[in-house]
Amino acid sequence: MHALTQSQQEIMNAQRQIWPQELSFPEEDFAARLARVQQDLHSKDLDGALLFDPENMFWLTGYQTIGYFTFQAMYVPAAGKPVVITRVVNRDMALALPTIAAAVPVFDTQDHIAVLAEFLNQTGARRLGLETVSRYLNVSDHRRLEAAAEVPFTDWNGTIEQFRMIKSPAQLDRMRAAARAVEAGIDAALKEIAPGKTDNDLAAALIGGSTRAGSEYFGHPPMVVAGPRSELCFALWRRNTIQKGDVVLLEGAGVVDRYHALMSRSAVVGKPTDEHKATAEALNEILETAVDNIKPGLTAGEIDHLCRARVEAKGLGKYFKSRTAYGIGIGFPPNWAEGHIYSIRPDDPLVIQPNMTFHIIPTMFREGFGMAISDSVCVTESGCEVLTRYPRDLVVVD
Secondary structure, three states, rough: OOOOHHHHHHHOOOOOOOOOOOOOHHHHHHHHHHHHHHHHHHHHHHEEEEEEEEEHHHHHHOOOHHHHHHHEEEEOOOOOOOEEEEEEEHHHHHHHHOOEEEOOOOOOOOOOHHHHHHHHHHHHOOOEEEEEOOOOOOOOHHHHHHHOOOOOEEOOHHHHHHHHOOOOOOHHHHHHHHHHHHHHHHHHHHHHHHOEEHHHHHHHHHHHHHHHOOOOEEEEOOOEEHHHHHHHHOOOOOOOOOOOOOOOEEEEEEOOOEEEEEEEEEEEEEOOOOOOOHHHHEEEEEEHHHHOOOOOEHHHHHHHHHHHHHHHOOHHHHHHHOOOOOEEOOOOOOOOOOOOOEEEOOOOOOEEEOEEEEEEOEEEEEOOOEOOEEEEEEEEOOOEEEOOOOOOOOEEOO
């Protein structure tokens, strides 16, 4: 192991310029979050923990950069503010925040694991928690870190995620604002539909409408697809011309301070078939059943069963292949959801709690077309608040 280079030390010691306005929430909010995490570390006799997930870093400190596609980590000590170990070009984004104690720069000519291990070895920590479920810690780096660091690690997963499930009033305010943005985007895209237009025209309208209404960049590309390709789940726009008889599937997002609200709507160009109308009716029934039954105390599995029973009774169960809803909140590309943390799906024992937020996403992919009609909701003390407000009827474009 080598000590930090002179250039690294100079950069670490350089005068920092604090930009409190870069924080998405008040500094005291982040201090309270850090206290909850450090309480967990103390309860597990850990001197600190290493984060690799950009969403968890953002929740804890407000730190965000589009440069997370290269290696970075956040060291959270059991006492004191976190330290970011990151590529040198991300340093200023970290040090702009009063929630960050320091940033250890990694130059492009350096081995990032060697830099991280050297930093950890200088902390004197006895035992550290390691966020091992993050997609941003690959197997090779994990193995090399275990070999290079002198401190033993233990898996430390789910602590921040359990806090993220329950939104604060300020976070919910961001999601309501995001809902207004996605409504504007979907509205603009629906109004753009016409024979001769392309799916690119619709995508441009959706993205532009949401952005003009206040949205930041999305954690996932919007789903904009028309015609027979709408049958293919996750197919996106690709310069295809819209024709009479096409089904158009739109799923978009609004994002405010990285908190997402999502919504889907579907349209038919020309006269809808009986199959189109039956599918839209079933999707609306699933959505309305979920909205009517989501409330504290029920399990996610119970709610999913109620929704699935409605579509099974219509003989369309084989087309409803996905979960009923997934958690939403913080999102960085390539993901705009918190569905990896919590969802409403078959047999899930998760107990629904107030201030959880979900995207209810009834979707069906049938022969020749696909449809989705969805809304974002927040669980209240007695039911749920629908965050996205836009007519749910199947849109018919003459």
